[in-house]
Every structure is written in structure tokens, then in C-alpha cells.
Amino acid sequence: MKLNFEHLQSAHCENGVTRSLLKNIGINQITEPLAFGIGSGLFYVYIPLLKINNGPVIAFRPMPGLIFKRTCNALEIPVVRQKFSSKQKAEAFLNDCLNGGHPVGCQVGVYYLTYFPKEYRFHFNAHNLIVYGKEDDNYLISDPVMEKTTSLSTYELERVRFAKGTLSPKGQIYYPQTGALITENQIKKAIVSGIKKNVREMLNIPFPFVGVKGIRYTGNKIKQWRDKLGLKQAGLYLAQLVRMQEEIGTGGGGFRYIYAAFLQEAYTYHPIDELLEISKMFTESGDLWRTAAVQAAGIYKGRLGSQEDFNTMGNYLIEIADIEYKAFTALKNIKWQ
Template identity: 65%
Template sequence: MIDFKHIQSAHCETGVTSNLLFHNGIDTISEPLAFGIGSGLFFIYIPFLKVNHAPAISFRTMPGMIFKRTCNALKIPVIQKKFRSESEAMEYLDQCIDKSKPVGCQVGVYYLTYFPKEYRFHFNAHNLVVFGKENNRYLISDPVMENTTELTGQELQRVRFAKGPLAPKGQLYYPEIKEKPDELILRKAIVKGIKRNVRDMLYIPGPFAGVSGIRFTAGKIKKWRGQLGTKKAGTYLAQLVRMQEEIGTGGGGFRFMYAAFLEQSYQHIPNEGLKEVSEMFTEAGDIWRSSAVQASGIFKGRITEQSDFDLMADYLYKVADLEKTAFKKLAGLKLTF
């Protein structure tokens, strides 16, 4: 049996990344470091796309990118495979386990039996680690769960081949470590992660993503009450809150995790500016959470006036300004070593 250390994480992909690297002897990449090096922080309001009949909003970068970017920046080769045939996908997985290699798998949540029913939507970008097989039951380390769990071969095959948007197509991945990254590579990776995140949040074209996406969403929220009525507007806000706070973000739409990343980066690159910007992201996370409380007042039906929606939007304008200042400051830091 593979001796795999299950470390609970806030988010699935960063957790899988950090845990797989740890298993392969790299103990320097915590979850926040994986998140920051992978430039995980993001915001996007995807126009014209509805998820569960409400707007598609995300607080993180595209699924799969964090693992790939983090390993690339640390100069760790990555094996990543998708499959057409379901049986081939299971065979390949078994071979990895036979070779004592734990692997990351992308899965859909809807048929994931160990999740409570309330959380099982058709979301296909969940990640977990398969680290063993006993009596035709696969041993699963799902980083958002407190403990390891199990799935039958059939159950695992089903979630690996969930269908619909972002279908996993049996995707599995693992690092193939030849050389451990040294401190210099790690520092460079941190700087690269920060720069890419500055670009994504400040300079991504179009009004829907990055800091301008937050402002765009605020503008939308102001109009929701008039366009949709308070009830439907409430379900839209509930969806925003779920994307922001539901299992997998570490709270405040990943902003606290990013603040933790900057704080840990300071250990590697002692620039006081990193600490200051870390504090700004803590504040940003707190504003996001205040906005969630305001939103809940609306979707509980306790407050229903236009002024309540305006106040909700004001939180978002405020957080957009703060994050803009924070990323500008990050961009201006001389991160030399």
C-alpha cells in the first residue's frame, strides 16, 4: 500500500497539488504557495452562461491551471492524460497504483457518493488523489475532506467520466520529479506567479474578468431587482455567495488564501511590501464576507429595497478598488533576491 499523507486543504486543486508534491519529497509547497505560484486568484463573470439557472461567476482561475503552472514554474515535469476509453482510463490508473504512484484525478461531483446530496451538483472540475486499491475499492484522498475515503471501481469510473461542461474525460495527472527545486527556483516561481496574477487581475481585456469584472458584476447587481424581481435576484445572489464561500475557497473567495500566500512568500523573499499587500487581501476577503452577509439579508427576504441592492453593489465597488490598489502595489514591488 502506498503511504500517502492526507493533509486537509481548503481547495481541491491546490490541495491535490500540494499533497502530491509532498508525497514526492517536496515539502516546501504549502497549499497557499501552490495557489499563488499557480496564479490562482481571479474573478470572472461569464456572460451568457448560466450555471444552475443563475450567472456563472468564478473566483479562481481555470480548472487544471494551478497544478500545471505550479509544476512548470518549479521545473517539475508533469504527466497529464485524458482518455477516450473508460476501461483504458481505469487500467492506466491501476498501473500507476501498482507502481506506487498516487495520481490526481479530475472528477464530477454529481455522482460522488461520499459527498452529501446537498452538495452534489453537475460540477465537473473537482480533484482528488487516488492512492491505493484494496479489494476492488479505491482509496481516495479528497483534500477538502477531513479524512480519506473510498470508492468502488464503478463509482470512480462514473465520476471520472462525468459528462457535461468541463467533462473530465478520465483525466489524471501526477508530477514526475527528477530533481527537487532549490530555493532559487522557488523564489523565481513565486515572482512569476505574482506577475501573472497581476496581469490576470489588472490587464485582462474585456469588462468581464479581473478587477473590472468585479465592477461589472456590481453594476449588474444594481439592476437585478428591477429586471428580475427580488426573488430571482435573491437566487442569483445566493449563487454568488456559494461560489465565493462554499467548500473549496478557504473563505472570502480565495482572498484569505492569497493573503496567506503573500505572507509565506515573505519567508522566501523578505520584502516588507509583501506583508503590506497581504494585509490588503485580508481586508479584501473581509469585505467579500461582509457582502455575503448583506446578500444573505436579501435572499432571506429580510431586506428587499433597491437601496439594499445598491449597498451590496457598493461592497463590490469597494473591494474592486482595494484589489486594484493591492495588485498595483504588488506590480511595483522590487522582488529581487
């Protein structure tokens, strides 16, 4: 049982799953940047009281599945989405989907993904992939961050679909139902709604550790980590930041580059010059996120370690917050036609 499915490599897993599943039902206009932007994919939260892999929870994306859900909702595409308490029911539902001709998105943990390089496997349960068939005891896998398709045995797929810990997937499965072709007007409206939601989430959530405020909050905290935590623990915290930023989901610089590309594509639907200028701001922010990652790596690998090095790292995030505040404020003030 192998469905007619085209594997497409992407920069980010859930963007790629969204684009590929929509393309599979005949919706070809949605690129990865459009999926990311319509799905309001930019986010930031720093929660020091919660720990994952012995470091604070730092997230550069909304909850798993939200990009897919928001994109489909904005385009008025009905979706099927389900979680399970029973592994047997989860497997049966997956098989029913495949027998019905539906490739499906699955949320999984990466620690037991056998085709991932070992250095990329750790306890992180917000990865997304597509199952598009089954041959003997192997499920056929299209993982958007991989160059080629692969496969997982029934046991291996069950293991990652029911990974334990923070954001446990609970067998989550989803796919878009076949619908009518999407019009240009629908895409135009979806772009505006996606931008407005992202503006609210990055500017208006009233907590200091969320959105643009959260980036600035983290920058100020980093300046205190060396004295408060000690050099070793502070280095581990920075390693956590870089892992979540660059190794899982391209969260820091990568997301900003994708969002910059989204605004450029949005310009083809809404020829408003400000969109191109704001796109440049997000590219600038992406460059700074990458620079900050290099600084953080120097600290946790022991090449750097003075208080001034921590101050420099914190100031990078504060500068990023300033740029993104200006960018989202500019988006907020656009007069949509």
C-alpha cells in the same frame, strides 16, 4: 494495493492535491499558500450568457488543473497529464499509475460524490481529489477538503470522473514525475513568476467581466438585477454567486486569506516590506467578500429585498474591486531583488 501516502487536509481542493502530490515525491517546502500563489490561483470572471445550475457562470479560480500545472512548471517539475474519451482506457491508465507507485490527481464532478453531504452536491465539475490505492472494488481516496481518507467504488469513481455538463472532466488524471529536490532559488523565482502572472490576469485582460474589472462589473450589474430580473430570479443569481464563492473552492473570502498567507510566506524568501502591507489588503478584501456573502444570503433567503439592499450588495463588490486594484497594482510595482 495501497500506496504509502499521507493525507493532508487543505482549504481548497487543487491546492491540497498539488501540495500532497509534491510532498509524495519528496518536495516538502511547498505549502498550500505557496502552491496557490505560485500557481496564480486568484481569478474572477462573470459570464451572464453562460448558465450553470440556472445561474450565470461566475468563477473565482482559473480552469481546473492550472494551479497544479503552473506550480510544477514554475518549479521545473515534469508532469504526466491526460484526458480520455474511453472510460475503459481511463480506468486502465489509473490502475497502471497505481501499480507504478504513483498516487494521482483526478478532476471530478461533485454531484455524485457519495461521501459529500447532500447539501454540497450539485452539478459542478471542477473538484480535485487524489486516488492513492485500490482494495477489492474500492479506490482509496484522499480528498483534501475532507478530514479523513475515504473510498469510492469503481463505478462511483468512473461516474464522477466522467460527469457530464460544463467543464466535463473527461477522466482527467495528473501527477508529478519524480524529480530533483527543489532549491530555495527555484522557489524564489517561482514566487515572482506566480505573482506577475496573477497581476496580468487580474489587471490586464481586456474584457470588462474578467479580473478586477469583472468584480466591479458584477457589482454594477447586481444593482440592476432586482428591476431587470425580478426579486425571485435576482435572489437565485445571488445564491449562485455565494455558492461559487463560499461553498465550492472557498473562492471569495477564503481565496483572499490564502493569498494573504502566500504573500507572508513570500516575504521569507523576498524580505520586501511591501509584501506584508499588500497581504493586509487581501485580508481586508477577504473580510468584505464574507460580508457580501452574508448580504447576498439575506436577499435570497427573503430577509432582505429592497433596492437599497441590492445597492448595498453591489457596492460591496465595487469596494472589493477598489481594494484589489490597489493591491495588484502595488504588486505590479514591486522591485524584485
